[in-house]
Amino acid sequence: MTNRKLIIGNWKMNPGTLEEAKKIVAKTKRVAAKLDHTDVVVCPPFVFLPQLAPRRSVKHFHVGAQSVYFEESGSYTGEVSVAMLRDVGTEYVIVGHSEERKRGDTDEIVAKKVKAVIDAGLTPIVCVGEISRDVEGASHYEVLKKQIQNSFAGVPKRAGRDIVLAYEPVWAIGAKESMVPSEIYEMSLFVKKVFSDAFGPETAVKVTILYGGAVNFRNAADIISIGKVDGLLVGRESLNTVGFVELLKAVDAVK
Numbered sequence: 614m615t616n617r618k619l620i621i622g623n624w625k626m627n628p629g630t631l632e633e634a635k636k637i638v639a640k641t642k643r644v645a646a647k648l649d650h651t652d653v654v655v656c657p658p659f660v661f662l663p664q665l666a667p668r669r670s671v672k673h674f675h676v677g678a679q680s681v682y683f684e685e686s687g688s689y690t691g692e693v694s695v696a697m698l699r700d701v702g703t704e705y706v707i708v709g710h711s712e713e714r715k716r717g718d719t720d721e722i723v724a725k726k727v728k729a730v731i732d733a734g735l736t737p738i739v740c741v742g743e744i745s746r747d748v749e750g751a752s753h754y755e756v757l758k759k760q761i762q763n764s765f766a767g768v769p770k771r772a773g774r775d776i777v778l779a780y781e782p783v784w785a786i787g788a789k790e791s792m793v794p795s796e797i798y799e800m801s802l803f804v805k806k807v808f809s810d811a812f813g814p815e816t817a818v819k820v821t822i823l824y825g826g827a828v829n830f831r832n833a834a835d836i837i838s839i840g841k842v843d844g845l846l847v848g849r850e851s852l853n854t855v856g857f858v859e860l861l862k863a864v865d866a867v868k
């Protein structure tokens with residue numbers, strides 16, 4: 614666990630207008646500038662990125678994309694490349710979110726995207742997580758292990774330290790309650806161990822591990838302090854400016 618914390622807001626297909634998006638960013642930026650130990654990344658829909666990415670660097674505030682395509686250019690209708698994202702000031706890219714995996718992104722596609730993002734000099738936020746828990750047989754450990762190994766297949770070892778790895782149990786995404794913090798701790802250790810086996814222990818110490826799934830301003834501090842993760846991937850609460858501001862302050866106050 615590093616001293617600094619990383620909070621990512623994944624807006625998904627929200628809000629409906631650029632004006633609303635600008636308001637959320639303005640508020641988030643103001644709060645981010647006052648934080649001591651926390652960096653904030655907001656990930657709006659593609660169309661808003663050029664307007665929301667800061668032209669000059671803003672303290673503790675960055676912009677990320679929710680997705681990307683791995684090819685450099687060409688006949689790929691509807692897709693966006695890493696070079697395009699970089700050109701408009703994007704610094705982070707979410708890869709392999711479960712909602713994209715559900716729509717067809719396999720581990721193989723995720724690995725290609727991770728490589729493309731790293732090659733472009735951007736930071737991938739790679740999402741992994743089991744769809745359900747197998748309380749009896751604990752088979753979800755094996756499922757998660759395979760998913761992590763395959764999602765990084767072919768990614769060079771030296772790139773490992775610049776990866777953000779978001780553990781998001783799919784059953785907790787959009788749910789009422791997050792995973793309990795003590796279990797988050799256990800799972801984050803497991804995720805780190807698998808990552809360490811793939812990239813080596815020195816790299817694994819540097820990797821940033823996030824938790825995501827039903828995070829809000831009430832549970833955020835406990836997830837950081839008891840779950841011992843380096844940060845959070847926040848969906849719904851990142852669009853609720855009042856709640857998100859409280860969440861950022863609560864996380865920043867965790868020693």
Ligand code: PGA
Pocket residue numbers: 623781785786787788825826827828846847848849850
């Ligand atoms: P949620 O979404 O915080 O709304 O559960 C998390 C995510 O999908 O990353």
